[in-house]
Amino acid sequence: xxxxxxxxxxxxxxxxxxxxxxxxxxxxxxxxxxxxxxxxxxxxxxxxxxxxxxxxxxxxxxxxxxxxxxxxxxxxxxxxxxxxxxxxxxxxxxxxxxxxxxxxxxxxxxxxxxxxxxxxxxxxxxxxxxxxxxxxxxxxxxxxxxxxxxxxxxxxxxxxxxxxxxxx
Amino acid sequence: xxxxxxxxxxxxxxxxxxxxxxxxxxxxxxxxxxxxxxxxxxxxxxxxxxxxxxxxxxxxxxxxxxxxxxxxxxxxxxxxxxxxxxxxxxxxxxxxxxxxxxxxx
Numbered sequence: 001x002x003x004x005x006x007x008x009x010x011x012x013x014x015x016x017x018x019x020x021x022x023x024x025x026x027x028x029x030x031x032x033x034x035x036x037x038x039x040x041x042x043x044x045x046x047x048x049x050x051x052x053x054x055x056x057x058x059x060x061x062x063x064x065x066x067x068x069x070x071x072x073x074x075x076x077x078x079x080x081x082x083x084x085x086x087x088x089x090x091x092x093x094x095x096x097x098x099x100x101x102x103x104x105x106x107x108x109x110x111x112x113x114x115x116x117x118x119x120x121x122x123x124x125x126x127x128x129x130x131x132x133x134x135x136x137x138x139x140x141x142x143x144x145x146x147x148x149x150x151x152x153x154x155x156x157x158x159x160x161x162x163x164x165x166x167x168x
Numbered sequence: 169x170x171x172x173x174x175x176x177x178x179x180x181x182x183x184x185x186x187x188x189x190x191x192x193x194x195x196x197x198x199x200x201x202x203x204x205x206x207x208x209x210x211x212x213x214x215x216x217x218x219x220x221x222x223x224x225x226x227x228x229x230x231x232x233x234x235x236x237x238x239x240x241x242x243x244x245x246x247x248x249x250x251x252x253x254x255x256x257x258x259x260x261x262x263x264x265x266x267x268x269x270x271x272x273x
Contacts, residue, residue, distance in 0.1 A: 005172045012181040019185050019208055023192035028201060035204050038185075042211055045178070048170050049222045054232055058214075061239050066207065066246045073250045074200055077257045087195050095194035099187040106183045115175045115224065122226035133229060142233050149240045156244035164251035166258075 007048060014041040026084045032071050039063045051125055175223045178215065185212035199253050199263040203246065210242050 015038050022034035039062045046055035123129065137143045170178075189208030196202055214235045221231025257263050260270075 002172055004170055008170055008173050008177075012177075015181060016184055016188070019188040022204060022208075023188055023195065023201075028198065031201055031204060035207065038208065039211065042215060045215060046218060049218060051218060051222070051232060054218065054235055057236060057239055061243055062207075062211070065243060069246055069250055070200060070204060073253055076254060077200070077263055084196075084198065087197065091195050091197070095191035098194065099191035102187045102190065103184055106187075107180055110176055110179045110183065117175055117223045118226060120227050122222075123229060125229060125232060130229070130232075133233070140228065145233070145237055149237055153240060153244055156248050160247045160251040163248070164254050 004048070007044075011041045011044045011048070014038075015045075026086075028074050028078055028082060028084070029071070029080065032067060032074060035070070036063055036067045039067065050122075053125060053127060053130055175219060178219045182212040182215040182219070185215070197265045199249075199256070199265065202265075203249050203253075207242065207246070210238060214238050 018034045018037040018041070022031045022038065025031050025034065039058065043055045043058040043063065046052075046058055133140050134142050134146050186209055189205045189212065192205035192208065193202055196205065217231040217234045217238070219231075221229065225231075253263055256268055260268055262268070
């Protein structure tokens with residue numbers, strides 16, 4: 001068993017284990033920290049696939065930004081040792097039933113489809129390639145989604161400030 | 169691609185993660201934990217895009233850019249959602265879903 005395979009199974013077990021924990025823990029702050037572990041392990045998967053820029057974005061934005069935002073809002077709205085009541089049994093059964101049923105339905109379909117991994121020379125996902133493609137308008141260009149996403153970010157920033165501002 | 173790992177294994181991991189997110193969305197009745205479950209779902213979809221890009225079309229970067237854009241949208245969504253949650257908390261002193269039902273009746 002090579003290091004690659006070992007690392008992959010390590011990351012996937014971390015992802016699944018901590019995702020389960022973040023759903024089932026009764027302390028909300030711990031749930032946020034478990035979510036952080038899941039996101040960091042996902043960044044590890046991206047590193048293993050040699051998308052370093054994407055992994056860095058995942059670490060900086062998700063693990064650094066969104067989790068900190070969530071933890072701040074938890075601290076603003078809950079006591080630090082707040083514990084949930086146990087969820088209703090109907091909800092637990094419904095949620096677990098849908099999850100297990102969906103997984104059992106999806107996995108055989110995935111396994112039966114003959115995916116063929118291509119061995120063509122991979123495009124080097126360096127910063128230069130990413131930057132060029134992000135601002136290109138022709139083939140393999142993503143200038144329009146880039147502009148749209150920047151407008152969306154501006155709009156959501158203004159919206160968040162307006163909503164959270166203390167009214168008179 | 170990751171040497172020695174077939175595509176289906178990564179897809180199975182992301183499928184399990186997706187359905188854990190769905191289960192969390194149904195089980196929990198707290199707005200912040202529901203937001204966290206949505207983040208799990210988005211993250212598993214991101215893994216799918218990246219894996220398909222890397223294994224099936226390694227000479228392009230479409231899945232890569234899709235994931236970049238999903239991450240940006242997730243950040244925008246989280247910021248607006250948390251602003252709403254804090255506003256709800258200010259008004260109702262609680263962010264349990266069952267307590268926020270003023271427009272129901």
